[in-house]
Amino acid sequence: MHTWTLILLLLAVMALAYHLGMKRAITRVGGLKQINHLHSLPAYYGVYAALWAGIPALLLLGLWLGFQDHFITALVTAQLPPDLVAAQSAGQIDLILNDIKNLATGNIVSATVTPEIQAAATQFARFEELSTQAQWLAVLALALGGASFAWSRTEPQMRARNRVESVFLVIMVIFSSLAILTTLGIVLSVLFESLRFFELVSPLEFFFGTNWSPQIALRADQVGATGAFGAIPLFTGTLMVSLIAMVVAVPIGLMSAIYLSEYASRSVRAIAKPIIEVLAGIPTVVYGFFAALTVAPVIRELGAAVGLEVASESALAAGLVMGVMIIPFISSLADDVINAVPQALRDGSYALGATQSETIRLVVIPAALPGIVGGILLAVSRAIGETMIVVMAAGMAANLTANPLDSVTTVTVQIVTLLTGDQEFDSAKTLAAFALGLTLFVVTLALNVLALSIVRKYREQYE
Structure with a gap:
């Protein structure tokens, strides 16, 4: 079960919610001839229902995908035999976990596959399957629940246009903030590393020096460094x-x-x-x-x-x-x-x-x-x-x-x-x-x- 398939299903649920929300608004007002008594155009009621069906479910899906691998890795690590990880450094444990993941997904491993590694890989695959099934159930249930909630709230006097525009305004602010924060992150990362450089090399030498040879000598007698x-x-x-x-x-x-x-x-x-x-x-x-x-x-x-x-x-x-x-x-x-x-x-x-x-x-x-x-x-x-x-x-x-x-x-x-x-x-x-x-x-x-x-x-x- 692929994530893209789940996303397509979410889009289908959103389309269904849009249709049902718009239809309910028209029905509640008394038919097409009475839509002038709606506070907003019928399409806004449909968009309102679609947003309730899609946004919470997509947020849950994003959080699930972000933390799923970390959570499963923690479970598998906790169940590894003590003699397998005893006296191992953090880097060696990461290599063992990488082999477990590769073995579970059918990729090439870097070391000999022991029974403990094979058992851990089987456990990892089982956890992933259970997590995927739970993910589908939770996301689809939340999407259907959001659509049902929006459908039940749809009334002729509801200010659907105002609510939809508020949601889109928040979305635009979030994406604008992401662009600004990304730029700020790039600038700060470069700035902090540059400050570390200027702790080692004088700014006067860097900006006014006429000799560029950034080779650091590893030995006192090394030539050309x-x-x-x-x-x-x-x-x-x-x-x-x-x-x-x-x-x-x-x-x-x-x-x-x-x-x-x-x-x-x-x-x-x-x-x-x-x-x-x-x-x-x-x-x-x-x-x-x-x-x-x-x-x-x-x-x-x-x-x-x-x-x-x-x-x-x-x-x-x-x-x-x-x-x-x-x-x-x-x-x-x-x-x-x-x-x-x-x-x-x-x-x-x-x-x-x-x-x-x-x-x-x-x-x-x-x-x-x-x-x-x-x-x-x-x-x-x-x-x-x-x-x-x-x-x-x-x-x-x-x-x-x-x-x-x-x-x-x-x-x-x-x-x-x-x-x-x-x-x-x-x-x-x-x-x-x-x-x-x-x-x-x-x-x-x-x-x-x-x-x-x-x-x-x-x-x-x-x-």
Whole structure:
């Protein structure tokens, strides 16, 4: 008996409750001809009954599923033979319980199956079956009981609409709170780990140091494990790649938006705009392949032709391809903002004798400037957070350089590197990823706030 089957049955009970609740409201008022005497529309009475049938049962199901495994595991653990768990550490007991669960569900076990383990697995399977049966009975009984309760309370004078809207308001508040609490949890988790990092490494060294080598020496004579955490090379690399990307994306995206919104015919716009927006749907790893296999070799060949030394992985290659990836973000946002400029502004400019190009340059673009700037800043945030293109095209060398032909790395690349493989979360090397993440979060948040403030400050002038 699968959980999804039970959920489908609950939906069927809710549909039945909806029908019965609406029918009872119509019947109690004296038929369809008298529904104007109902306090609310008949559908609200049906929704009221469906909510009583569904919400308590779904809450019970969620709680049951959340605590069922823990409760069954506790029962099985309590019945394990003492000689099986005697002198065993907590980790070893967890392995034994994992083998019991795997054996009960038919999966592969990691150790030899003893009679005690087999008996415990049989007991675990029996408990699960009993729990599932009890779950079905309790959930369906609660659903039917809620439907019956709502059906008995349905009267013409009942304020069904108010009650239904109150329930939906509570649901929306709960989900909004979950989104806020999730964001708060992410921020706090990163913040606390960052504080642990700054207890080991000075913030001055992290924010102003010029040497990034987060390898912690395990021995006094170990070579190449200096443990330097100066993040300036990461910040400069991130800034360089993002700057190159914006130099590519902003002119192309803005000019394409102006052409599509002001000059292109409907047939051209209908074809060109979706093609440009297809760029936003291409996975970033594909852009990385393109940068590493096509753009980087071309840059090396062009550099060699003019006598320049170009690294096999360069900031220029990553920035160019990242700029192409960001073009649809700027183009779409700018196109929407330009189209939102009132036609009356254009007509007034034409009436004064201005040409189309003068109207675009002196009227339309200034009117749309807040939205355009906001879109550009959001695109900058997107560029700063990009990882795959930089890994494949710019490399992972933390070089402090202003030469775009050299290999560089970014903050996001180093976060991925530090959190790859087996990690010790009491080590400065691993905790450095959280400090980098917090810094990146603050920077992107500041850019987003700046974009919103620009839009809010100037938007009213053109409405």
